Amino acid sequence: MPxxxxxxxxxxxxLADGLVTHIERAEVDAELAVEQWExxxxxxxxxxxxxxxxxxxxxxxxxxFVEDTVVMYKNVALISRPGAESRRAETAAVEEAVASxxxxxxxxxxxxxxxxxxxxxxxxxxxxxxxxRTNAAGVQQLRAAFEPLGARVVSVPVTKVLHLKTAVTAxxxxxxxxxxPMMDTPSLFGRFLPVPEESGAHVVLLGGNKLLMAAxxxxxxxxxxxxxxxxxxxxxxxFEKLEGCVTCLSVRLRELYT
Numbered sequence: 235m236p237x238x239x240x241x242x243x244x245x246x247x248x249l250a251d252g253l254v255t256h257i258e259r260a261e262v263d264a265e266l267a268v269e270q271w272e273x274x275x276x277x278x279x280x281x282x283x284x285x286x287x288x289x290x291x292x293x294x295x296x297x298x299f300v301e302d303t304v305v306m307y308k309n310v311a312l313i314s315r316p317g318a319e320s321r322r323a324e325t326a327a328v329e330e331a332v333a334s335x336x337x338x339x340x341x342x343x344x345x346x347x348x349x350x351x352x353x354x355x356x357x358x359x360x361x362x363x364x365x366x367r368t369n370a371a372g373v374q375q376l377r378a379a380f381e382p383l384g385a386r387v388v389s390v391p392v393t394k395v396l397h398l399k400t401a402v403t404a405x406x407x408x409x410x411x412x413x414x415p416m417m418d419t420p421s422l423f424g425r426f427l428p429v430p431e432e433s434g435a436h437v438v439l440l441g442g443n444k445l446l447m448a449a450x451x452x453x454x455x456x457x458x459x460x461x462x463x464x465x466x467x468x469x470x471x472x473f474e475k476l477e478g479c480v481t482c483l484s485v486r487l488r489e490l491y492t
Contacts, residue, residue: 238282241485244271249262277446278446290327296318298473299482299483301350303325303350308384308489310339310383311332313342314349328485356410361388361422362376363399367397401417401418402435412426430453442464447465448468
């Protein structure tokens with residue numbers, strides 16, 4: 235049976251100091267961020283996911299964006315080496331968490347850099363954004379870890395946004411969704427659906443026809459509903475101020491051996 239476990243990590247006291255690269259810095263309401271994070275976790279649990287809280291990393295402002303620290307493929311966890319040096323201390327507790335769940339653990343090594351937010355998996359196809367946070371050596375090491383397990387890895391240029399999944403994610407049928415102004419090469423994706431709002435490009439597949447997505451994309455929610463999907467909307471405005479989205483606030487572990 236597929237597993238439905240999700241790693242999450244509570245926002246730390248230095249959240250407002252998180253990195254921003256492609257947007258103007260805005261003031262973050264730390265108390266509201268915690269409320270939004272709790273509601274995000276509750277939305278996962280309400281749809282059958284077991285949330286596993288990774289130990290906090292209070293000295294790391296960006297630690298709440300736990301997806302960047304590890305990439306899962308089948309039962310293998312590839313611990314990242316974040317492209318921003320200030321984020322590298324985030325990975326230790328995540329490694330402990332996935333190891334405790336029985337995952338086989340591999341690592342990205344210097345000179346490779348890889349952020350989990352640059353990795354989009356669609357079945358056995360893995361798209362990896364190569365840009366500001368993930369370099370060629372990181373892509374090569376991910377390929378070496380996962381292609382022997384049956385994955386096909388495709389490198390995608392990323393220059394307009396922080397991570398690949400800032401620009402695109404995918405629907406349950408494998409259709410890639412994205413906001414074209416944020417994309418470098420839409421033609422790389424076979425089945426592609428443009429969406430009218432930047433944050434509408436970010437969906438977490440909750441199971442069945444349910445899509446977790448941000449409240450900041452109401453037009454895209456209407457589009458998905460017209461296609462037969464059920465949007466599950468959460469407000470993550472404080473994390474969007476730090477270039478965060480619904481995907482990067484959790485790591486979904488769907489294929490653990492049980």
